[in-house]
Amino acid sequence: MTDKSFQPRYTLIDTHTHMCDPAFDPDLSAVLERAKDAGIAAVVAVSESLSDAKKNSELAAGHPLIRPAAGLYPTFLDLAHAQEMHQFIRNHIDTLVAIGEVGLDYWVVKEESGRELQREIFRGFVNLGKELNLPLNVHSRSAGRHAVAILLECSATRIQLHAFDGKPEAALPAVEAGFFFSIPPSVVRSRQKQKLVRRLPLSCFLLETDSPVLGPSPQERNEPANALISAKAIAELKGLQEAEVIEAISENTRRLYGDLIKSC
Numbered sequence: 001m002t003d004k005s006f007q008p009r010y011t012l013i014d015t016h017t018h019m020c021d022p023a024f025d026p027d028l029s030a031v032l033e034r035a036k037d038a039g040i041a042a043v044v045a046v047s048e049s050l051s052d053a054k055k056n057s058e059l060a061a062g063h064p065l066i067r068p069a070a071g072l073y074p075t076f077l078d079l080a081h082a083q084e085m086h087q088f089i090r091n092h093i094d095t096l097v098a099i100g101e102v103g104l105d106y107w108v109v110k111e112e113s114g115r116e117l118q119r120e121i122f123r124g125f126v127n128l129g130k131e132l133n134l135p136l137n138v139h140s141r142s143a144g145r146h147a148v149a150i151l152l153e154c155s156a157t158r159i160q161l162h163a164f165d166g167k168p169e170a171a172l173p174a175v176e177a178g179f180f181f182s183i184p185p186s187v188v189r190s191r192q193k194q195k196l197v198r199r200l201p202l203s204c205f206l207l208e209t210d211s212p213v214l215g216p217s218p219q220e221r222n223e224p225a226n227a228l229i230s231a232k233a234i235a236e237l238k239g240l241q242e243a244e245v246i247e248a249i250s251e252n253t254r255r256l257y258g259d260l261i262k263s264c
């Protein structure tokens with residue numbers, strides 16, 4: 001029988017990072033060491049393109065803390081490129097922990113024809129996630145309501161809305177559907193994110209950093225060790241003990257990323 005008494009009761013994961021970003025090339029090992037010291041058991045590395053996905057898979061092979069996800073950033077409006085990404089995901093199903101990041105970006109894409117294509121590509125990834133039973137790591141800039149509508153229409157189940165920038169009212173149907181919302185450290189300086197945290201239930205939150213961006217200060221490179229800043233902010237905004245928030249987030253993470261947690 002193994003003695004589990006020394007294991008922590010919780011497992012925290014930074015559920016959305018860009019570890020393949022060149023900003024981390026010079027000192028990735030040190031960055032991951034700091035994350036580990038801060039209590040982060042795994043770092044989900046999302047991809048914006050095929051080259052990102054390949055780099056993340058390589059990084060994961062050399063750094064056990066990194067868990068790769070593959071997806072196409074919503075501003076790539078190219079069906080052939082999306083199909084190539086589908087194939088990459090199918091070929092790497094054994095090592096990928098999620099599909100992402102995928103979604104909608106109406107802040108960059110303003111033309112209706114471009115948005116229609118974006119929705120079509122997004123639906124393709126939602127259905128692939130359902131087919132392969134992989135969590136979907138969703139980007140939804142200036143399109144929160146629209147992304148949620150597509151996810152509901154497709155009866156998606158394993159969903160993480162990352163850095164959601166919509167109103168709480170747009171998020172509530174997603175909460176009801178059992179979707180999760182990952183909160184970046186920029187919550188300490190974003191009134192919109194603070195509003196979201198106050199209104200949504202603790203049972204839907206995950207930690208993310210979106211490193212190297214969305215840090216507590218916009219000028220500095222963000223890194224996974226900062227994920228705990230989000231937990232602290234959620235505790236303060238909700239008037240709860242930090243330990244209670246960490247335990248709840250750990251349980252939420254297990255609900256969405258169960259297999260990943262088991263392997264930590």
Ligand SMILES: [Zn+2]
Nearest residue numbers: 016046101210
């Ligand atoms: Zn991102």
